[in-house]
Amino acid sequence: MGGDSDWRSSARERQAQADRSRLIRLRTLALIAGSVLASTLIVSGCGEKNAFVPPPPPKIEVALPLKQTVTRYLEATGNTAAVNSTTLVARVQGFIQDIKYKDGDAVKAGTVLFVIEQKPYQLALEQAEAGQSSAAADTKKTEADYKRQVDLAAKNISSQSTLDQATAAKDAAVAKQKQSQVDIEQAQLNLGYTEVKAPFDGIVTSRDVSLGQLVGAGSPTTLATIVQLNPIYVNFAVSETDVQSIRAGIKERGLTSEDLKKIPIEVGLQSEKGYPHRGTLDYAAPSLTAATGTLMVRGILPNADRALLPGYFVRVRVPRAPEPDRLLVPDRVVGSDQSGRYVLVANKDDVLEQRKVELGQQVGELRVIEKGINADDRVVISGLMTVVPGEKIDPVLKTVASPAAEATP
Numbered sequence: 001m002g003g004d005s006d007w008r009s010s011a012r013e014r015q016a017q018a019d020r021s022r023l024i025r026l027r028t029l030a031l032i033a034g035s036v037l038a039s040t041l042i043v044s045g046c047g048e049k050n051a052f053v054p055p056p057p058p059k060i061e062v063a064l065p066l067k068q069t070v071t072r073y074l075e076a077t078g079n080t081a082a083v084n085s086t087t088l089v090a091r092v093q094g095f096i097q098d099i100k101y102k103d104g105d106a107v108k109a110g111t112v113l114f115v116i117e118q119k120p121y122q123l124a125l126e127q128a129e130a131g132q133s134s135a136a137a138d139t140k141k142t143e144a145d146y147k148r149q150v151d152l153a154a155k156n157i158s159s160q161s162t163l164d165q166a167t168a169a170k171d172a173a174v175a176k177q178k179q180s181q182v183d184i185e186q187a188q189l190n191l192g193y194t195e196v197k198a199p200f201d202g203i204v205t206s207r208d209v210s211l212g213q214l215v216g217a218g219s220p221t222t223l224a225t226i227v228q229l230n231p232i233y234v235n236f237a238v239s240e241t242d243v244q245s246i247r248a249g250i251k252e253r254g255l256t257s258e259d260l261k262k263i264p265i266e267v268g269l270q271s272e273k274g275y276p277h278r279g280t281l282d283y284a285a286p287s288l289t290a291a292t293g294t295l296m297v298r299g300i301l302p303n304a305d306r307a308l309l310p311g312y313f314v315r316v317r318v319p320r321a322p323e324p325d326r327l328l329v330p331d332r333v334v335g336s337d338q339s340g341r342y343v344l345v346a347n348k349d350d351v352l353e354q355r356k357v358e359l360g361q362q363v364g365e366l367r368v369i370e371k372g373i374n375a376d377d378r379v380v381i382s383g384l385m386t387v388v389p390g391e392k393i394d395p396v397l398k399t400v401a402s403p404a405a406e407a408t409p
């Protein structure tokens with residue numbers, strides 16, 4: 001009986017434990033369901049109170065195009081060239097006696113640069129002078145004989161043959177005297193050639209000969225080269241279209257060919273900012289080059305500081321007639337795509353539009369707009385990388401600053 005009682009007690013305990021476990025699971029499920037319901041209600045309540053609000057339009061700077069008078073320029077590239085560049089040669093034969101300059105010296109016109117051995121030519125001059133004295137004496141004697149024969153012939157004392165001989169002797173003596181004068185001038189010229197002088201102001205290159213070297217034997221010997229640097233030429237080409245435009249402008253303004261030489265020209269090196277070197281037009285070819293369809297033009301510039309050297313590659317511009325009321329915007333705001341160049345403009349509703357434009361010349365950091373915008377258009381000048389056409393903005397109106405005038409040297 002005792003064993004049976006213990007078994008019933010153990011069964012009741014197991015049943016009670018199972019009931020407790022079932023109750024715990026039910027309570028847990030009820031708690032989870034309540035939490036989910038509460039979360040749903042909370043989320044639902046938040047959605048009703050916090051509806052989505054789009055962000056405000058971005059503040060973007062815009063500006064009206066700058067309107068001002070702009071001088072249109074004819075722009076080209078060219079090369080500098082020396083006004084004069086001459087090879088110095090020995091015009092007489094002899095040994096180099098003296099070199100009176102250092103390689104690279106700046107010299108004035110008439111400066112003696114080389115001296116060729118002078119003694120032989122000095123002696124030749126003295127010989128010619130002696131020959132002139134002898135010829136003068138012969139001329140004097142023959143003239144006296146001629147006059148005597150003329151008197152004797154008039155008195156029928158001398159024959160006509162003797163008079164003819166006296167006349168011929170006189171004429172030969174006069175001719176010999178003239179020849180002696182030519183010999184003197186030639187000897188003086190050769191003596192002068194022994195001093196090789198600078199034909200103009202310039203820079204003399206390194207010498208091609210040495211002291212004691214024989215020069216001028218058989219053919220002229222190159223001694224050195226002298227190059228004039230002040231002033232200096234700038235050669236450049238003008239297209240056929242520009243030539244026609246310029247000719248029309250010249251006709252309209254009533255300019256003459258002499259007036260063309262007063263037109264200023266501005267030049268800048270590739271390493272320089274702007275066009276600091278200024279001169280005037282000097283020459284224009286009478287016809288176009290058929291192969292290139294261009295007209296060769298030349299300017300001349302003062303170059304006292306030798307900033308320009310022959311052979312430099314330079315930028316050239318020639319000012320044309322000023323044009324009033326041109327529209328300019330900062331060059332950096334001009335974009336490009338496959339269809340060409342454009343700017344972004346805010347319309348009356350502050351919505352951005354993409355405007356196709358035709359560009360003119362650059363003026364400082366500004367760019368002339370030939371077509372595409374009006375004077376009252378608000379052009380976007382900031383945030384260009386963050387905005388797109390069709391976007392609404394909050395425009396902030398700014399002013400485009402006038403370009404600074406380029407300094408004149």
